[in-house]
Amino acid sequence: MITFDNVCKRYDNAALAVDSLSLTAPTGKLTILVGPSGCGKTTSLRMVNRLIKPSTGSILLDGEKTEHMDVALLRRRIGYVIQHAGLFPHRTVVQNIATTARLNGVPKQKALRTAHDLLERVGLSSAFADRFPWQLSGGQQQRVGVARALASDPKFMLMDEPFSAVDPVVRGQLQDEFLRLQREIGKTIIMVTHDIDEALKLGDQVAVLRTGGKLAQIASPQELLARPVDAFVADFIGRDRGYRFLSFAEFDGSVPLGAEPTAKLGITPEALRDIATDRWVLATNHENKPIGWADAQSLKQPLRNDDLNLSGTLAPQGSSLRHVLDAALSSPSGRGVVVSSSGTLVGTVTLPDVVAAIDRARNGRSGGQP
Numbered sequence: 514m515i516t517f518d519n520v521c522k523r524y525d526n527a528a529l530a531v532d533s534l535s536l537t538a539p540t541g542k543l544t545i546l547v548g549p550s551g552c553g554k555t556t557s558l559r560m561v562n563r564l565i566k567p568s569t570g571s572i573l574l575d576g577e578k579t580e581h582m583d584v585a586l587l588r589r590r591i592g593y594v595i596q597h598a599g600l601f602p603h604r605t606v607v608q609n610i611a612t613t614a615r616l617n618g619v620p621k622q623k624a625l626r627t628a629h630d631l632l633e634r635v636g637l638s639s640a641f642a643d644r645f646p647w648q649l650s651g652g653q654q655q656r657v658g659v660a661r662a663l664a665s666d667p668k669f670m671l672m673d674e675p676f677s678a679v680d681p682v683v684r685g686q687l688q689d690e691f692l693r694l695q696r697e698i699g700k701t702i703i704m705v706t707h708d709i710d711e712a713l714k715l716g717d718q719v720a721v722l723r724t725g726g727k728l729a730q731i732a733s734p735q736e737l738l739a740r741p742v743d744a745f746v747a748d749f750i751g752r753d754r755g756y757r758f759l760s761f762a763e764f765d766g767s768v769p770l771g772a773e774p775t776a777k778l779g780i781t782p783e784a785l786r787d788i789a790t791d792r793w794v795l796a797t798n799h800e801n802k803p804i805g806w807a808d809a810q811s812l813k814q815p816l817r818n819d820d821l822n823l824s825g826t827l828a829p830q831g832s833s834l835r836h837v838l839d840a841a842l843s844s845p846s847g848r849g850v851v852v853s854s855s856g857t858l859v860g861t862v863t864l865p866d867v868v869a870a871i872d873r874a875r876n877g878r879s880g881g882q883p
């Protein structure tokens with residue numbers, strides 16, 4: 514747990530950069546600091562590992578005030594990832610990753626072995642081990658930066674815009690990989706971003722700061738979207754709040770699944786019309802994976818791939834109401850197709866049932882309850 518207790522920071526005689534900040538970043542969770550440029554995010558983050566000294570107030574790690582700790586030891590307890598990764602240019606990838614472990618007194622061979630393991634964990638093959646940072650893409654450098662921060666297995670991590678230096682596609686991949694990794698490692702993390710979408714996607718809780726370094730609201734992404742405390746927060750979170758809220762509401766159990774009759778390629782028009790409950794019949798392959806919708810009204814010859822309507826999206830089980838709503842809205846039959854993690858057909862949902870589940874979620878009732 515990282516605690517800010519009434520922390521202020523004033524640089525020289527300027528206005529307060531951070532004003533009476535009190536918040537707790539819970540153990541094993543990812544807390545995000547977000548807000549407009551200059552609102553004090555980086556200053557707040559750097560006060561945790563004392564790269565910046567608070568003017569007043571205290572920061573505590575698991576209840577212990579950091580101001581009394583030895584700075585070098587404090588920093589070794591906290592992994593630190595910065596924008597552009599900040600790798601040592603004259604050291605290879607594994608040497609970069611092994612740096613903190615070596616500083617902590619881990620023998621060289623062991624530190625290098627761990628570095629190789631970590632490389633794999635962050636999604637890079639051993640082929641990268643002996644390259645220098647300039648031989649890597651921006652996204653690969655960021656992965657190495659994360660691996661280096663993890664090398665001493667710190668309980669706490671500080672991440673300052675770790676994914677901002679790469680293009681949006683790579684950024685999305687890095688975010689997904691990082692979420693998977695965090696589910697395994699469960700570090701206590703504070704991350705800074707100026708991107709509200711990143712904050713809502715990654716954060717267990719999100720702290721929105723306003724200019725002048727004051728905390729405007731700290732809450733879960735769902736809570737922020739559903740109940741922004743004031744116009745500043747509402748405006749900062751942006752448009753589509755109602756729709757984006759659906760990303761956080763699981764549909765499993767809250768939307769009844771219907772059994773869907775299915776057809777295979779090669780089925781005759783007559784046989785297709787026999788099994789059809791309305792105009793559209795779902796086609797599946799030999800593994801029972803949906804491949805498209807067949808139009809029972811217009812089919813004139815045995816069903817071919819080219820006859821299929823492919824407009825419907827698939828909602829994986831365990832995903833969100835947003836996915837299942839999209840599946841229902843995009844399906845020509847109006848029935849959204851739900852699939853297992855391996856892509857096999859689980860069933861379909863109707864649009865009215867999805868809308869009813871959304872209404873229940875909106876009113877804060879748990880899924881499936883009357």
Ligand SMILES: Nc1ncnc2c1ncn2[C@@H]1O[C@H](COP(=O)(O)OP(=O)(O)OP(=O)(O)O)[C@@H](O)[C@H]1O
Pocket residue numbers: 524525527530548549550551552553554555556557707
């Ligand atoms: N070393 C410094 N000396 C004086 N003022 C500073 C210093 N560092 C930051 N500031 C000021 O403190 C305020 C907060 O800066 P900080 O970098 O923490 O904001 P931020 O929210 O991280 O901004 P950004 O999103 O643009 O990186 C700003 O007004 C900034 O100009």
